[in-house]
Every structure is written in C-alpha cells, then in structure tokens.
Amino acid sequence: MSDPENATLTFGPFRLYVRERRLERDGCFVQLGSRAFDVLVALVEQAGEVVSKQELTAYVWPDTVVEESGLRVHVAGLRKVLGDGQGNGRYITNVPGRGYCFVAPVLRAGRPPSAMPAGAATDGNGAKRSACKA
8 A cells, every 4th residue: 555645545526635735626726724634634544434523633633622613614614625515526424423424435546756747836835736727
C-alpha cells in the first residue's frame, strides 16, 4: 500500500492530493480552508467507516478544546463545496449519535511526491493549482 502522504484519492469528479493539501474537481483547483481540508482527509482516508466526532476533532484540532458546532460548520462547508446531495452526488453522511461517514467510493493511487499535472500554476500563495476558469 502506498504512503498516505503521497496518495492521490479520487472520488466522483474530485482528486484529493494529500501531500500538496490540494483538492481538484475535474482538474480545477477547489479552495478549502485548512481545517475543512483536514476533516475531508480524515473522512476520505476512512471511507465507508464511521468516524466519531471525537476522532475528527482530535485529528483536526489536536490539543484544543472544540465545540461540536465547530465541526458541524466545517462538515456543512465541505458538503457545499462537494455539491453533496446535488444530483447523484452523495459524499458525507451523518450517523446520529456516532459521527460521520464518507460514503462515496474512493480510489487510492500512489504517485511520486513531485508529480504535478500538466499546466499546473500557482494560486498566489505558492500552492500549485491547475489553471481553470471560475
């Protein structure tokens, strides 16, 4: 199995580049805040399994006390960015009293850490992204 840090995780029209901390939809850069990105990685890495709210908060906010509402805000933001529930796309479900589950099929592929898609550009913060129209 490949190193998760070098993994490319694909689900629906999305590609999640863990090491580069980048999400793309159909090859176009998708803006995500760092906490939302961490929530997404935690859920996608354990796709098909229920991830407790306690596990998520410990992963995303280590050594910090966070209200459950903070996690809910980030999950809601992720659902909006992913278009969760629109058309046939379903990605994150709430399991009442237990946590959240990433329900879309995920394809994992390792790749060299320096590999970047052709036509990659930067987003102004030094992070690489594909040049796409907004």
